[in-house]
Amino acid sequence: MATISDVAEKSGLSKATVSRVINNHPYISKEKRELVYKAMEELGYQPNPSARRLRGQLTNTIGVIVPRIVNPFFSYLVDALEQEAYDHNYQVLMFQSDEKKDKELYFLNLLKTRQVDGIIMTSIESDREVIESYTKFGPILLCNEYISQSEMPVVRVDQTKAAYMGTKHLLDQGYRNIAYCTGGLFVDDGKDKDRNVGFQKALNEYEIEINPGWVFINKHTIEDGKLVMQQISDMDYRPDAIFTGSDEIAAGIVLEAKSLGFKIPEDLAVIGFDDQPIAEMIDPALSTIRQPVKEMGVQSVDMLLSLLKNEPLAERQKELSVELVIRSST
Amino acid sequence: MATISDVAEKSGLSKATVSRVINNHPYISKEKRELVYKAMEELGYQPNPSARRLRGQLTNTIGVIVPRIVNPFFSYLVDALEQEAYDHNYQVLMFQSDEKKDKELYFLNLLKTRQVDGIIMTSIESDREVIESYTKFGPILLCNEYISQSEMPVVRVDQTKAAYMGTKHLLDQGYRNIAYCTGGLFVDDGKDKDRNVGFQKALNEYEIEINPGWVFINKHTIEDGKLVMQQISDMDYRPDAIFTGSDEIAAGIVLEAKSLGFKIPEDLAVIGFDDQPIAEMIDPALSTIRQPVKEMGVQSVDMLLSLLKNEPLAERQKELSVELVIRSST
DNA sequence: GATGATTGTGAAACTGATTTCATAATTAAT
DNA sequence: ATTAATTATGAAATCAGTTTCACAATCATC
Numbered sequence: 001m002a003t004i005s006d007v008a009e010k011s012g013l014s015k016a017t018v019s020r021v022i023n024n025h026p027y028i029s030k031e032k033r034e035l036v037y038k039a040m041e042e043l044g045y046q047p048n049p050s051a052r053r054l055r056g057q058l059t060n061t062i063g064v065i066v067p068r069i070v071n072p073f074f075s076y077l078v079d080a081l082e083q084e085a086y087d088h089n090y091q092v093l094m095f096q097s098d099e100k101k102d103k104e105l106y107f108l109n110l111l112k113t114r115q116v117d118g119i120i121m122t123s124i125e126s127d128r129e130v131i132e133s134y135t136k137f138g139p140i141l142l143c144n145e146y147i148s149q150s151e152m153p154v155v156r157v158d159q160t161k162a163a164y165m166g167t168k169h170l171l172d173q174g175y176r177n178i179a180y181c182t183g184g185l186f187v188d189d190g191k192d193k194d195r196n197v198g199f200q201k202a203l204n205e206y207e208i209e210i211n212p213g214w215v216f217i218n219k220h221t222i223e224d225g226k227l228v229m230q231q232i233s234d235m236d237y238r239p240d241a242i243f244t245g246s247d248e249i250a251a252g253i254v255l256e257a258k259s260l261g262f263k264i265p266e267d268l269a270v271i272g273f274d275d276q277p278i279a280e281m282i283d284p285a286l287s288t289i290r291q292p293v294k295e296m297g298v299q300s301v302d303m304l305l306s307l308l309k310n311e312p313l314a315e316r317q318k319e320l321s322v323e324l325v326i327r328s329s330t
Numbered sequence: 331m332a333t334i335s336d337v338a339e340k341s342g343l344s345k346a347t348v349s350r351v352i353n354n355h356p357y358i359s360k361e362k363r364e365l366v367y368k369a370m371e372e373l374g375y376q377p378n379p380s381a382r383r384l385r386g387q388l389t390n391t392i393g394v395i396v397p398r399i400v401n402p403f404f405s406y407l408v409d410a411l412e413q414e415a416y417d418h419n420y421q422v423l424m425f426q427s428d429e430k431k432d433k434e435l436y437f438l439n440l441l442k443t444r445q446v447d448g449i450i451m452t453s454i455e456s457d458r459e460v461i462e463s464y465t466k467f468g469p470i471l472l473c474n475e476y477i478s479q480s481e482m483p484v485v486r487v488d489q490t491k492a493a494y495m496g497t498k499h500l501l502d503q504g505y506r507n508i509a510y511c512t513g514g515l516f517v518d519d520g521k522d523k524d525r526n527v528g529f530q531k532a533l534n535e536y537e538i539e540i541n542p543g544w545v546f547i548n549k550h551t552i553e554d555g556k557l558v559m560q561q562i563s564d565m566d567y568r569p570d571a572i573f574t575g576s577d578e579i580a581a582g583i584v585l586e587a588k589s590l591g592f593k594i595p596e597d598l599a600v601i602g603f604d605d606q607p608i609a610e611m612i613d614p615a616l617s618t619i620r621q622p623v624k625e626m627g628v629q630s631v632d633m634l635l636s637l638l639k640n641e642p643l644a645e646r647q648k649e650l651s652v653e654l655v656i657r658s659s660t
Numbered sequence: 661g662a663t664g665a666t667t668g669t670g671a672a673a674c675t676g677a678t679t680t681c682a683t684a685a686t687t688a689a690t
Numbered sequence: 691a692t693t694a695a696t697t698a699t700g701a702a703a704t705c706a707g708t709t710t711c712a713c714a715a716t717c718a719t720c
Contacts, residue, residue, distance in 0.1 A: 001443065003676055005676075005677095014701075015677080015678090016678080020678095047676085048443050049677095050381075050384045050444060051676035051677035051705090054676080054704095054707085055676085055679080055704075055705055069399065069408055070402070070405050072405075075402075076400055079400045082425070083428075086433070091423055091445075092423070094412065094422055095412070095416075096412050098413075103416070109376070113377075113379055114380060255611065277552065278611070281552070281608070283613060333707080334707060335706075344669070347669060350669090350708095357668055362669085379707095380707085381707035381708085383675090384708095385706085385707055385708045387707085662720090663720085664718085668713105669712105669713090670713090670714105671711090671713105673709085675706105679702100679703085679705105680701105680702090682702100684698085685696100686696075686697070688694080
């Protein structure tokens, strides 16, 4: 590969001048500029990012942490992030935390050594203080997941409202015995906590108490959903509707319900979350709460890039709105 | 961040010695070694990858090109690749080619500037010569997709056999009017070509001719599958079975067939490819050809790492075997 | 005891860029 | 016409590592 010295030699100029041309510095005569461009062209020159990085420049690489890429919600999110990054000439270093603290920390460390310019976290495992302590090495943006009370920049949806909308919809449809199934722990911080609030708020309006036996926590996969349905099936007193934390769980519930002989939504109404492709694929199609995944990705990258350029932000905590999608499962 | 000079100073030794300790060079006394470790520990020192990279060392980063991460086959593949990479202390720079040549080339260029040590390509857009020309900058491994007649290292499945198995299964079940639906072009190179061969081979054994009107090319998504089914529905003379290039297309066909009032497999038998989660989710569940995705990811990373270390390879072209999974759609 | 090989260490060069500092050549202002 | 400001360029320092080269010190061999 040609180096900046080669370009300097070929153009009969110094490395300094070449560097200035590359970086669009002022005070360079038009002729020399042309000379440099010509030499770069002929040599097929490309600046070495490692050398730039070393000199303290940015690397055009952002890190993205996801819990697991096989989860469609996250693969769609990463898709949006990668595309928006590419459009701004950035590359994406993708990393799966697998919901483990040590993996997450390993990746955050890349910020220290300037392997990435900034990081977008779509999930959070470590404690708030730990994550905030890394912000001194570079910008960290929370996307989708977030930490209550934190000042960190974040792009998220209004989960309280989302959960409220979903639950309200079930209540409006006449369901009164509503179960609740969440990905986190019921007392969790951030996203899940906000959802809980929305869920409870809707119930309060109808003066309904939560039935603790109908609360399922830490559920994520289709398989989890099937297990939930089995538990419900075994109950003496069953709910007539269930609010779930993702379309995958909802799908698992629907699938298992069918094979157990329950009718959806007559015996059990099910509402999903996310609006993934799967929601339309199963029968009956899932009512769900659509998350603006594409927009979340775009906004996240844009905000991170602004942070990198030290541009003033209109708002450090951006909230996107969700949409209730009514299909046949409720 | 502490630098190697800080460690040198703290330990009272030279940078050279510290570097030797870090890189496990021979001929260093035990005492000095201890001194260095102690200093590194106290300073929380971590070597700067950019500086190492610049000096011509490896970066512990591999690039992965996928056409589109939202395609479950590829998100499962990336999942496997990322995990195996992590286990060997490597990071993954993920990139979507979006099936576009220019994007692919953009990414291959990272090899030139040593941004990545090597690249795993799970899809191929450019011509063979172009891709091979990049191998002089670092190892490129083909995974899943491959180029006929090329010497490039590859991890793949025997697509000819896979397609043969699938088609044979349809024939054995008594179907004789078999349509064919592929992701590539029917005359394509590599993977798709091999599948065509297997498909034709099975037909030949039963002395059946291909019906050109029943060949669908360049189909990828669920949506594509639905469109294919609509076309079939409009035909005067319809096939009684269809071999597809992916479970997604197969799912689209099944979904649309149901809403058009066709019975699967009575009116039309459908066999998928990949064995993605979706195959078990739809009703009727898809018969399909299972690809060993996890193993492909593991083997690919292992082989690339061997190439990076210049280790001799048992085989540069590794072939994994597939498995016929019979469910209800055939 | 001289010679050669092995072991152990540091100074300095090197990787490929950017930036500081110095300086020359114009242009503008007094 | 002299001084000051602006424009334009290059030499050398710098970033944080690794590697080469030189040189001791220790050990083994004849």
